[in-house]
Amino acid sequence: MRLPIHEIEIDFLAAYRDGARLILQAPTGSGKSTQIPQMLSRAGFLDGGEVIALQPRRIAARMLARRVASEMNEPLGGLVGYQIRNENHTSSRTRIRFVTEGILLRRLINDPELRGVSAIIFDEFHERSLHGDLTLARGLMLQKTARPDLKIVVMSATLDTDALSDYLSPCETIRSEGRVYPxxxxxxxxxxxxxxxxxxxxxxxxxxxxxxxxxxxxxxxxxxxxxxxxxxxxxxxxxxxxxxxxxxxxxxxxxxxxxxxxxxxxxxxxxxxxxxxxxxxxxxxxxxxxxxxxxxxxxxxxxxxxxxxxxxxxxxxxxxxxxxxxxxxxxxxxxxxxxxxxxxxxxxxxxxPEAMRMDLAESILTLLATGVEDLDAFDWFEKPVESRIDEAFVLLSMLGAVDERRALTSAGRKMSEFPLHPRFGAMMLAADRYGCVPELSLAAAVAESRGLLLRKVDKSVLRRRESLLGDCAGSDLIAQMRAWSGARANGFDIGYCREIGIHAQTARQVSRVSDQIFSYAKYEDFNLIQEAPAREEDVVKCVLSGFPDRVCRRLDRGTLRVEMTGGLRGSLARESMARDSALFVACEINEIGTQRGDVSTVLNLCSEIQREWLEELFPNDFDSGSETKFDEKQKRVVERVFVRYRDLDIELKENLDVNIEVAATELAALVVAGKAKLDKWNSEVEVYLERVRFASSQFPEYEIEDFDEDSKSLVIEQCCLGAKSLRDLKRQAVMPLIKSWFGIEVENVVEAEAPMKVRLENGRTARIRYESGQAILSAKIQELYDLNAPPTLCQGRYQPRFEILAPNQRPVQLTDDLEAFWTNAYPSIKKDLAGRYPKHEWR
DNA sequence: GAGCACTGC
The missing domain is CATH 3.40.50.300 (P-loop containing nucleotide triphosphate hydrolases)
Structure with missing residues (x-):
């Protein structure tokens, strides 16, 4: 079958022969992924060595290899093969090798000169995966030093290849039309x-x-x-x-x-x-x-x-x-x-591109391990901002993977051998010391897999799961390891997996990854001798050694609220096994936004820990008292907030729409301090700004800049760490209302599921559910307006206000006195209310 | 509605 790509065959082969680098721009459906390797083969270019065709996804590597092999009338794994994690269908005859990008990056660690490879083809480069970017940069570096004969072909579907062409220069660009319907x-x-x-x-x-x-x-x-x-x-x-x-x-x-x-x-x-x-x-x-x-x-x-x-x-x-x-x-x-x-x-x-928005620690460790000595001189296609690279090095040095000169340590070298994030690499090194290598091989595979336990399952499934798993030493990770063991004992039977809500396919994948990690550990000569299965306590200690900065403590007993070293606050995942623990380590922290614009910080994959374990594992952090670590980290947060953006007005303006909520609190603090001006405006910033203003008006004795230590922590409390979600704002609006209407001093309004604590006039405290709090408000409004039914209270999307709906679901105009309550709490709301709700008679 | 896109070694 003749494909659009065949029209450029002669030009392509000529350019390939004459140049070292080549861009091929052709849309999806042009046949480039299957045909280009065959063209090279037909023209005899592969006699000198194999061509590696890089794919961002496993399934694509597998399907393309199959397709090309059949088109060439070859058995799969002969002249044409593929290699993805834990699957290798290649042989010494293989000349066209489809691989995922991560495979090649890993190969570069042990074979930095890529002997026997005559060309690398980067497919779907426009997707700009982190592995793809890094492999290309590393490939160019190799071509400029030890392998000038190596050919590099970059294939992209987008029209805009100018920047890429500059990067690869000197380099020819060939374009091909696709066959797509309008x-x-x-x-x-x-x-x-x-x-x-x-x-x-x-x-x-x-x-x-x-x-x-x-x-x-x-x-x-x-x-x-x-x-x-x-x-x-x-x-x-x-x-x-x-x-x-x-x-x-x-x-x-x-x-x-x-x-x-x-x-x-x-x-x-x-x-x-x-x-x-x-x-x-x-x-x-x-x-x-x-x-x-x-x-x-x-x-x-x-x-x-x-x-x-x-x-x-x-x-x-x-x-x-x-x-x-x-x-x-x-x-x-x-x-x-x-x-x-x-x-x-x-x-x-x-x-x-992924490189701009992902954690770089693993990538940087890999680059160092492939022999990149000077990362400053590394030629990225688009270099991530310096501070991100710095943060990655902070993590790497915390884990002991690099020294103060940013050079790879021997521990770092060992971590890099594992196809894992350096945090898990550090866990494996600890496993070597504690004698729990098999357990941690599984723990790392499970932690990395995510999604082993299905999230949305029936209550009956949850019950069966709980009876199977037991209390799991307060560890989500151990719970998942036990669940996996249960699945394996039943041969990963689909019916069994469904009964306790395990993703069977993921469980099988976990087995393969766990075996792979274990075999790397064996290769690295780790201590594999065990007289008995490791203690779960030791397993958690190993986990802790990979996440020393993720230690969390509960803020109170009634709620799931948590503070982490570094001052970040969030909520423990409600289904977590660590829900009865005062102190735990969290492997996963996600900030999740909803369609409505709420944001919540949720801590997942948690394991209960003991204070003594911290002293055992990190003796240096505990030399001057147990709380020092917290305070030092808090100081660093404040410095970031008030120093980082001090001289960056221009950057702020341009980035305002991007990732707005990350920067908004910090921006707001700066605006209030007169350190920044905002040209663009939007409701999110306004919310945060309002909050900072509120904080500073409540505590006029404090200046926003040049804090003493006390006010620093106050500002952390008010501006940076607490009240991240809009729910908190809502809470702040509810409290004065309740006080004024009922004469009740409200201590706090806590998360939805937990009761709201109120202090009564006689000095006793009482609890009402948050929903009841809304019901009280709703009833009061009914009374004020003389309504025949209570209205519904809805939370507004970005504004700290309640929208009031009549029983017929139409919005209601607020009376002056009610409106005053809102506007007193938040002046900006007034503007928002004006004219927004049409007057509607519905009594 | 208090809660979750997709890859990859």
Whole structure:
């Protein structure tokens, strides 16, 4: 079959012969991934050595190898093979080797000159995966030193290859047209886009309209996550006839059976509501209509706070186009974008490369291990900001992987041998000392796998799981290890796994990874002799040695609130095994945003620890009293907040829309201190600003800059660490109201599930549930307005206000005295209220 | 609705 890519074969081979570096720009569907290696083979270029074709995903490496082998009438693993983690289908005959990027990066550690390799092809480079970026930079470095004969071919689907071409210069660029069908794109109007309509309702409406106009083919709807998918499916159920349509969810946490249902053929038209999995990883045949919410949950790592954030963000043009392309694979299609054209113009052109938003510690350790001595001179395609690299080195040196000159230590060398994050590498080194290498091989594999225990399961499943697992020494990790052992004892039987809510496929994967880690440990000559299984206490000590900066203590008994070394606050995951522990270590910290704009910091994979273990493991941190560590770290947080942005006005303005909530508190503190001005404005900043103003008005004796130690910690309390979620703001608004109406001194209003504590006039305290607190407010409003039923209180999206809905769900105008309560607490609300709610008579 | 995208060694 003749493919578009064949038209450039002669040009490509000539350029390949004459130059060392080459860019091939060709869209998806042009056949470049399968044909380019074959062209090189036919032209005899592989006689001198193999070509490595890099893929960002395992499934692509496997499928491409299979496809190319069959096109060349070769057995898989002969001339054509593939290699992914724990799967190697290659032989000494192999000349075309499809591998995932991480495999090559790892190979560079043990074989820095890549002997026997004549060329590296980078496929899908536009996706800008961290491994891809690093491998390319490392490959260039190799080509410039020991291997001038090595050829580098970079293939990308995007048109914009100028920056890449500069980076690779001298380098030729060859372009090829693809064979794609046109897709008709439409946007929704400004008014609809700015309305408060929920995204799932907009989507359901669009789907219902589109399927009547376009009467064939399937529909693919993109949503940011499982929650939104559920809502969309519910909304669609009211609009589509189930005789004609089958509505199906698709996201990675579904079982494989449910995933297959979305991909399999079907007697009806399918409406598939999916996350980003359908953007690159999975392809659904015969999709004619794409409905795109324009949102995605994007993970970022915030090195200054050491946590991952997962918030809903607007997708870039590149991503929107990729989603759109899913409608034009078999014939012309259409794409409905649920945002306005004006919004579209303001969106980013491309996604931010992974290297800019991920934890760099592991990458830097790998680079050091492949022989990069001077990281300052390392030629990144796009260099991450210096502070991120610094933060990575802080972690590496805390783990003992680098010395003060930033050079690899022998411990660091050992950590780098493991295909793991250096935190887990450090855990393995500790396992060597404590004699629990097999247990930690499993612990690392389990911790890395995530998702071993399914999150959304029935209560009956939870009960069975709990009776199987026991108390697990207050450790989520040990719980997961036990769950895995149970699954293995039952041969990873699907039925058994389902009964206790284990992802069977993940459990098998964990076995392979655990074996791999164990074999690396063996190779490294670790202590493998055990007379008895390791004590769970020792296992947790090893975990702690990889996470010395993630020690948490509970703030009180009634709630799940927690403070971490470094001062960060958050909540212990409510299902955690460490829920009865006062002190624990958290392997995973996520800051999660919801569709409504709330943000919560959740600590996962926690294990109870004892104070003495800290002294045993980190004697140096405890030389002058037990609390020093906390205080030192707190000081560092304050310095960051008030020093880091001091001279960076310009950068602040430009970055204001990006990752806004990370910077917002810090910005607000600076604005109040007169250290920064903001040109752009939006409601998130306003919220934080309001809070800082509130804090400083409550404590006028403190200046925001030049703090003494006391006020520093006060500011941490008020501005930086507490009240991260909007729920806290709401709480602050509720408290004065209750006080004024009932004469009750409110001590605190705590998280939703726990009771709210109030102090009564007679000096006793009482508890009411948070929901009851809302009910009290609601009843009071009913009384004030003389309503025939209590109104509903809703939390506003970015504003610390309550929207008041009448029983018929229409919004209500506030009376002056009620409004005054809000505005006294938060002056900015006044502006927001004015004119926002139409007067509505509904008594 | 208090809670979670996707990869990869």
């Amino acid at each position: 897709v008709d794109v439409s946007y929704i109007g400004d008014r609809l886009a700015n309305s408060n309509a929920a995204i799932w309702d907009l989507a359901a409406r669009s789907v219902a309209d589109a399927v009547t106009e376009e009467t064939e083919g399937h529909v693919l709807v993109f949503m940011p996550g499982a929650y939104e998918i559920g809502r969309t499916i519910r909304a669609l159920g009211e609009r589509l006839s189930s005789a004609k349509f089958r509505v199906l969810p698709l996201h990675s946490e579904l079982g494989s059976k449910d995933q297959d249902a979305a991909l399999d053929a079907c007697d009806r038209r399918k409406v598939i509501v999916s996350t980003n999995v359908a953007e690159t990883s999975l392809t659904i045949d015969d999709v004619r209509i794409v409905v795109d919410s324009g949102q995605a949950r994007i993970a970022r790592y915030d090195p200054s706070r050491g946590l991952n954030t997962l918030w809903i963000e607007k997708i870039s043009h590149a991503s929107a186009n990729q989603r759109m392309g899913r409608a034009g694979r078999t014939c012309p299609g259409r794409c409905l974008r649920l945002w306005s054209e004006r919004d579209h113009q303001q969106r980013a052109e491309c996604d931010e």
